[in-house]
Amino acid sequence: MALYEATSSAPVNIAVIKYWGKRDTKLILPTNSSLSVTLSQDHLRSTTTSRADPSFERDRLWLNGKEDEIKPGSRLETCIREVKKLRRELIEEKDASQPKISQYYVHIASYNNFPTAAGLASSASGFAALVSSLAHLYNLTPPLVSPSVLSLIARQGSGSACRSLYGGFVAWNKGSSPDGSDSLAVEVAPASHWPNMHALICVVSDDKKGTSSTSGMQRTVETSTLLQHRIKHVVPERMALMEKAIQERDFDTFARVTMADSNSFHAVALDTEPPIFYMNDVSRAIIAVIVELNRISLEQGKGYRAAYTYDAGPNAVIYTLDKDIKDIIQLIVSFFPQKEGEFKDNLGVFGEQLAGN
Numbered sequence: 001m002a003l004y005e006a007t008s009s010a011p012v013n014i015a016v017i018k019y020w021g022k023r024d025t026k027l028i029l030p031t032n033s034s035l036s037v038t039l040s041q042d043h044l045r046s047t048t049t050s051r052a053d054p055s056f057e058r059d060r061l062w063l064n065g066k067e068d069e070i071k072p073g074s075r076l077e078t079c080i081r082e083v084k085k086l087r088r089e090l091i092e093e094k095d096a097s098q099p100k101i102s103q104y105y106v107h108i109a110s111y112n113n114f115p116t117a118a119g120l121a122s123s124a125s126g127f128a129a130l131v132s133s134l135a136h137l138y139n140l141t142p143p144l145v146s147p148s149v150l151s152l153i154a155r156q157g158s159g160s161a162c163r164s165l166y167g168g169f170v171a172w173n174k175g176s177s178p179d180g181s182d183s184l185a186v187e188v189a190p191a192s193h194w195p196n197m198h199a200l201i202c203v204v205s206d207d208k209k210g211t212s213s214t215s216g217m218q219r220t221v222e223t224s225t226l227l228q229h230r231i232k233h234v235v236p237e238r239m240a241l242m243e244k245a246i247q248e249r250d251f252d253t254f255a256r257v258t259m260a261d262s263n264s265f266h267a268v269a270l271d272t273e274p275p276i277f278y279m280n281d282v283s284r285a286i287i288a289v290i291v292e293l294n295r296i297s298l299e300q301g302k303g304y305r306a307a308y309t310y311d312a313g314p315n316a317v318i319y320t321l322d323k324d325i326k327d328i329i330q331l332i333v334s335f336f337p338q339k340e341g342e343f344k345d346n347l348g349v350f351g352e353q354l355a356g357n
């Protein structure tokens with residue numbers, strides 16, 4: 001009896017043009033396109049093993065060793081169903097000699113090597129690893145199935161997850177089709193395109209976040225007038241600027257647009273009723289340090305040295321280049337001393353070289 005099992009892992013991605021707002025909450029279709037950088041090293045990663053077996057009596061999932069219910073109609077159930085459907089359509093119905101493993105129930109075990117739901121995009125790596133491991137289990141791999149096709153499924157788990165199916169620099173095109181068939185992730189450039197780029201993760205707090213991205217987005221869509229301006233007049237131009245900056249390895253534009261878009265997203269959160277605050281005093285202090293660092297460098301005609309960005313939580317991600325990484329770590333650690341191994345109310349800092357080995 002064959003063993004049907006596959007393990008895949010997917011890293012977190014951190015958006016430089018933020019996704020915030022859904023135009024379709026069931027299919028998870030966004031109100032704007034977004035662009036992110038997938039972190040490639042081992043610090044922030046989900047690893048998922050899936051197994052299909054005729055003896056299983058229902059689909060089951062364990063998250064960090066604890067069983068999680070797969071509720072009917074949930075995003076989890078949707079992702080599992082959609083990958084099984086792809087297996088049936090592309091393999092089992094085309095070739096009768098292929099085993100019909102899509103008919104078996106699956107057991108799935110997933111681990112995050114970092115705090116879950118602390119504004120460190122655990123849902124992005126989690127759903128990307130889940131879809132990717134099921135795709136390997138079912139032989140839905142290139143050239144038969146591209147990461148973009150899998151991104152259509154991961155998107156229905158958690159929007160930002162669709163971008164974690166590629167490494168490097170990734171755009172999620174919002175698309176216009178009502179069925180979501182063109183709302184998918186595409187590669188802008190592989191990580192190797194900009195090898196001297198680093199992401200520095202500053203864990204300000206590993207507490208679970210206050211307002212989930214799902215309820216926060218819904219409230220913003222319903223109440224914020226600023227969001228409408230952002231969608232129509234801000235993001236489209238920034239997407240084009242950012243893609244060009246990445247293609248040209250233009251760090252000044254990359255940094256300027258990254259910080260502007262983080263600010264714009266948090267302004268939109270504040271413009272929500274009731275307002276949403278994701279950053280705390282430490283987050284704002286880190287912004288002040290980076291702004292001052294860049295001001296001094298720009299005054300000397302040397303360009304930007306670092307760019308901060310914040311998701312739906314207080315933790316900072318700082319993008320910087322090889323030449324500046326040591327100085328930036330020293331600066332952050334000197335302003336925000338940390339106790340080793342203890343993140344809570346302290347600042348843990350770790351670096352990610354995008355194309356490191």
Ligand code: PMV
Pocket residue numbers: 014015017018019020034121123124158159160161213214311312
């Ligand atoms: O995919 P979600 O529902 O976790 O939303 C993520 C939203 C942000 O992280 C704030 C921005 C982004 O584009 O990743």
